Amino acid sequence: MKLDYVIEKKMESLLMNRGYVLDFSDNTMQIFVARSVDIDIYEEKFSSNGTSKANRLRYLWYNYPKKVVAKLNIDLLVYWEYVKHENRLDHSIADLVIYKECLIYHRNLLDSDEEMSGEEILKNLKIEILSHKFIMENIEKTNSKIKNKDYSGAITNARSLVEHVLMELASRFEYEIKNKGDLLKLYNEVAKTMNLQAVNYDIDGFKQILSGLNSIINGISNLRNELSDAHARKYEPTKHHARIAINSAHTICEFLLDSYEHQKKIKVKTAKMNLTAS
Numbered sequence: 391m392k393l394d395y396v397i398e399k400k401m402e403s404l405l406m407n408r409g410y411v412l413d414f415s416d417n418t419m420q421i422f423v424a425r426s427v428d429i430d431i432y433e434e435k436f437s438s439n440g441t442s443k444a445n446r447l448r449y450l451w452y453n454y455p456k457k458v459v460a461k462l463n464i465d466l467l468v469y470w471e472y473v474k475h476e477n478r479l480d481h482s483i484a485d486l487v488i489y490k491e492c493l494i495y496h497r498n499l500l501d502s503d504e505e506m507s508g509e510e511i512l513k514n515l516k517i518e519i520l521s522h523k524f525i526m527e528n529i530e531k532t533n534s535k536i537k538n539k540d541y542s543g544a545i546t547n548a549r550s551l552v553e554h555v556l557m558e559l560a561s562r563f564e565y566e567i568k569n570k571g572d573l574l575k576l577y578n579e580v581a582k583t584m585n586l587q588a589v590n591y592d593i594d595g596f597k598q599i600l601s602g603l604n605s606i607i608n609g610i611s612n613l614r615n616e617l618s619d620a621h622a623r624k625y626e627p628t629k630h631h632a633r634i635a636i637n638s639a640h641t642i643c644e645f646l647l648d649s650y651e652h653q654k655k656i657k658v659k660t661a662k663m664n665l666t667a668s
Contacts, residue, residue, distance in 0.1 A: 392451075392452060393451055393459070394495065397491075397495050400488045400492055401466075401492055402444070403488065404470055404485065404489065404492070405447070405466055405470060406444040406447075409440075409443065409444045409445070410442070410443055411443040411444055412466070412469065412470060412473055414443060416432065419431065419443050419446075420432050422469070423450075426462045426465040426466075427454075427458050427461055429458070431446050432446070435449070436449045437449075451463075456499045457500060459496075459499070460497070460500045461500065463492070464493065464496050464497065467493055467496070468519055470489065471519070471554070475550060475554065490561050493561055494561070497562075519554055519558040520558050520559070520647055520650060522647065525551065525640065525644060525647065528547065529551070529636060529639075529640050532544045532548050532551075532636045532639075533636065536629060536632050536633065539629075541627040541628060541631060541632040542627050542632075544632040544635070544636060545613050545627060545631065548635040548636045548638070548639035549610050549611065549635070549639070552577075552607065552610055552639045552642055552643060553576070555642075556573070556576045556580055557576070559584075559646060559650060560580055562650075563583050573608075573610070573611040574604065574607050574608045577603075577607045578604070580646070581600075581603075584646075584650065584653065586600060586603075586649060587600065603645075606638050606642060609638070610638055610639060613631070613635050
């Protein structure tokens with residue numbers, strides 16, 4: 391397929407630098423592409439326009455079906471975000487706008503032909519930030535920091551995990567993220583769209599739990615400011631401080647993902663029912 395020219399140039403600006411692609415070596419890029427779309431990008435044909443990693447990727451863009459290109463590019467964009475996060479590199483506003491635009495473009499390619507089944511939706515989610523695998527991998531990283539007594543680092547990672555999941559949900563709903571750092575505001579916007587606000591429920595237990603999530607989100611955000619390694623600390627965190635931040639982040643992220651998957655299934659089912667009725 392041929393990518394939209396502007397999107398292609400924006401993808402290149404995020405992923406490529408003088409023939410390199412992100413931080414990949416030849417070996418790690420070969421493994422990444424194989425795991426993503428089951429293609430060996432180091433076959434001879436991929437070097438027809440040059441042997442660099444960037445040229446091999448361009449060959450795939452130009453010569454493979456749109457579903458393959460979209461799947462791989464979504465994985466690459468998610469990895470771009472991961473690399474920035476792991477290296478604690480700040481995202482420029484311009485890069486975040488490009489990242490969001492490219493994600494939406496490629497998701498539309500995946501969804502363009504037909505409505506996905508529930509199973510396909512879950513399969514698609516697993517390759518991205520909105521996946522139980524991604525959440526658990528990040529929880530394991532925070533637990534490793536606790537084992538190494540890096541309690542402030544664990545708190546930073548817990549907060550970043552919540553922010554990643556919320557930003558990904560916001561991008562699905564096509565929000566313009568004006569203030570990445572305002573975690574509570576971002577959560578409230580997502581919760582409103584997903585009908586997860588306490589005011590919308592009649593059962594007191596649910597109302598109390600959902601109200602509590604607002605407090606927990608705010609608490610995680612404040613913990614990062616006061617106890618994490620992201621700022622000058624007022625207090626030295628201990629293991630139990632880090633543990634409550636991690637467990638809270640884990641609960642919130644799993645709840646948001648489960649809610650999103652449930653709502654996507656209902657949407658697909660409703661669409662099929664409407665199609666049958668017509």
